[in-house]
Amino acid sequence: MKTNMFSVKKLLILALGLMILIAAGCSAEKSHSDAKGEKTEDDKKVTMIFSFKSPNLDPHTGFTPIRAGVTETLLKLDEHSNIEGWLAEKWETTDNVTWEFTIRDDVTFQDGAKLDATKVKASIERSIAVNESLGGSLKIQSMKADGQKLIITTIEPYPALPSELVNPYTSIVNIAAEKEMGEEAFRNAPVGTGPFQVKKFTPNQEVQVIKNDNYWADKPKINEATIKFNEDANVRALALQSKEADVVYNLPAEGIEAIEKDTALKIESVPGLRSHFVLFNQKSPNVSDIKVREALNLLLDRKSIADDIMLGHAVPANGPFNSNLPFGIDDEVKKLDIKKAKELLREAGYKENDAGKMQKNGKTLKFELITYKARPELPLIAQLFQSDAAKAGVEIEIKMVENADTHLSENSDWDLATYSNNTSPRGDGSYFLNTAFTETGALNVGKINIPELNKLINQLNTTSDLDERIQLTKEAANIINKEIVHSYAVYPNILVGVNNRIKGWAPTAEEYYIITHTLDVK
Amino acid sequence: MLGLVRKRLVQLVIVLFLLSIFTFSLMKLAPGDPVMAILNADEMMVTEADQVKLRSELGFNQPLYIQYGQWMLGLIKLDLGTSYMSGKPVWNEMMERLPITVQLTVGALLVMVSISVPLGILSARYPGKWPDQISRICALIGASVPSFWFGLMLIYFFAFKLQILPSTGMGTFSQTILPSFALGFSLAAVYARLLRAGLLGSFSEDYIQAARARGVKEWRILWFHAFRAALLPVITVFGLSMGSLLGGAVVIEILFSWPGLGSMAVDAIFSRDYPVIQGYVLLTGVFVVVMNLFVDLSYYLLDPRIKQGKEGTA
DSSP states (O other): OHHHHHHHHHHHHHHHHHHHHHHHHHHHHHHHHHHHHHHHHHHTEEEEEESSOOSOOOTTTOSHHHHTTSOBOSEEEOTTSOEEESSEEEEEESSSSEEEEEEOSSOBOTTSOBOOHHHHHHHHHHHHHHOTTHHHHHOEEEEEEETTEEEEEESSOOTTHHHHTTSGGGOBOOHHHHHHHOHHHHHHSOOOSSSEEEEEEETTTEEEEEEOTTOSSSOOSOSEEEEEEOOOHHHHHHHHHTTSOSEEESOOGGGHHHHHHOTTEEEEEEEOSEEEEEEEOTTOGGGOSHHHHHHHHHTOOHHHIIIIISTTOEEEOSSSSOTTSTTOOOOOOOOOOHHHHHHHHHHTTOEEOTTSOEEETTEEOEEEEEEESSSTHHHHHHHHHHHHHHHTTOEEEEEEESOHHHHHHHOOOOOEEEEEEEOOGGGOSHHHHHHHHSTTBTTOTTOOOOHHHHHHHHHHHTOOOHHHHHHHHHHHHHHHHHHTSEEEEEEEEEEEEEETTEESOOOOTTOOOOSOTTOEEO | OHHHHHHHHHHHHHHHHHHHHHHHHHHHHSSOOTHHHHHTTTTSOOBHHHHHHHHHHTTTTSOHHHHHHHHHHHHHTTOOOBOTTTOSBHHHHHHHHHHHHHHHHHHHHHHHHHHHHHHHHHHHHSTTSHHHHHHHHHHHHHHHSOHHHHHHHHIIIIIIISOOSOSSOOSSHHHHHHHHHHHHHHHHHHHHHHHHHHHHHHHTSHHHHHHHHTTOOHHHIIIIIIHHHHHHHHHHHHHHHHHHHHTOOHHHHHHTTOOOHHHHHHHHHHHTOHHHHHHHHHHHHHHHHHHHHHHHHHHHHHOHHHHHHHHHHO
16 A cells, blocks of 8 residues: 555656646746737837738738738828829829829838839739739730839720729739749748838748838838737737737627726727628519518618627618718618518518418518628628518528528529628729629629619729719619618628727728838837 | 558558548539639629639539549649649648647647546546546546637636736747647546546456566556556547547637648638648548557557467458
8 A cells, every 4th residue: 555655646746747847837938928028118019910811921912911011002092091192103094094103213122122113014914913803903904114104004994993003912012022032932021112021921820020121101110010810809809908919900899898998908990891781682583572672671770780789880881882981872871660661561562461471472471591600790680680570570581501602693592691792992882883783793693783773883984083983883872772782781890909009000991001100109 | 560551551542542532522512612712702803704714714614523533633743733722732731731730739649648647547546536536527627618618718817817828829838838738638638537447447457466466566567567558448549639630620720820730621621722622631531541550550569469369360
């Protein structure tokens, strides 16, 4: 028995030893991280966490380089989503086919090379070669470079060209540097013109950038920044609360309360460019009657979606485009109106049966609603819609699919779908109108085809005057609302958690310009 | 022993071949393809014609057997193809992520061994007593608590409340502790119970009794006689665990931003990145078969009786 006890004792000592070892490891790391924390204050470093990871830093296939302040585009969006010059100081066209861009004369790449039109041309050529869909959206026939002048000729009159040159995929990089470094190395450390240059990149994990002392505009305020990628919203929130990260994108709505309690942190909730909406399948006989669509439109409780599902971090929608955008419309937001919806259904020939269900020719009114989990609020919107519709005697059957795009385009037997789109990327509505409403558009899964709307979109595609474009976009939105081909629910806000040590910075709606030369810390 | 290795290698080829046909057809049966994602239709102006064009460029409208044949031809030339999403060769993509998965696996195994061995031995020495009770509770927790929650709780306490460990990231020792623990703990629970059962079994064997009767020291009996025999069932399960660990632990990888093989596979499945899925399945197939081979070989070392018994028939 004595030897027995001895072995147990030995084991206990062993276990204890191990625990001490681990604890020692932890505390050693603690002093290490503390030291790092202090240094952060001195060195003016910022740590951010993004929700989408990046497999490489190719500026022509991903947004991380522009977000990290490494690359810049010819044109950019200002805080009101208007297009302004960036690497190009001005641009002009007389016929919407030949465009003359004047490239800034005072810009150098991070490797010291001077930016001129020839370099811009080479960069745009690379972006078209590398990016599968960029060629189609730029519609460039030819480019001619002469000193700081770049002449772009488009295939057809194309007034949307400036808006497409805002696209981060057209970031300007030094192709000579790519040749020197090799393609693979360049994809992990592109040489751009931005205020920060890549210091270290670990695929799908993080990118570290340091300030570019020769930046052409004002000197960057911070020395270094790290962008980490983490796909788990709760972990991102905890990293902000533990002060490991200064800025955290896409917070979970349910984590906001705890962050608000911390006086060192704040929440920035900015209106985004996205819309959540309900899509109607134009090929389904169930929703072909506009009265039925009108009724369903009134059964979507936009206020409750914004307040209860999105916890106040969304704006009830009145049309395809966020109402605070220049081309947003100012129609009133439709309120939940069960009585009116019932009336409309009666007008459409439906009658309530004994069970309170709407019925026509012996058939009850029943819809199949497709939803998907990729955006967690969409299934909740579907459930709310289902319960409100039931009050009007309308039955909605919810079907959850993994890949909504595929399901909707490959099946024709669905009636409704919850959907979400960035409806005005690059500060322009023509992307959404062209892809979601025209017959050839890739996102037109509901097979919408309204001649009046098509005509307007065609007109918009050949109009260059900004005010006229705004007017046409508004008119298109009005037709969409009149025909009720979509029922717009909410414009979700972008939720960003920010440590109060960050100053001179606010998240922007388009989420392109994040680490900038004005970003500073206290 | 060489016979076994040879036999297993032949098996490996057959297993991989069947596996590749099986995943290829399943993958193609599942609705959807990567075209919309490649074209980035969520942000870029894309027409149906663009989709049709890309689909035919990628050969998606060809008969399945031709698509499979082309992939197989590449494989024979040791070319696993290129990822649709990242544009990298699949082999490079996997080799970029494998070290991450291996690091996580090693960390988890260290945690597992350092918890399960003492716990298993203690509870076998004192069945029904407090060490055994603790081990039972741990096993219950380890088996029933989902790893994402356990991981989140670890982050909550160690990174947020105590602020002694970083919440995410990898590269330093401190960043390895939480993910290793999150993954290793649930394994440890299972192994401690397995080890306990094995030890209890071997303690009742005649040769242990005989050793005791000869006055062999208790710790010697434990380590050199009982433990070795008790390891057999543990090693069997260990082989299975290793196979699945090397396949990647998706939840832990996402939680702690460790982009290993698991999250690569899940991303590939969601975006229908066929070459990556195929490459991943082959790689994990190799792991599982090789791990099982090692397990079988280890039997020879642990229990000479197996060697004698099998050598005649193999």
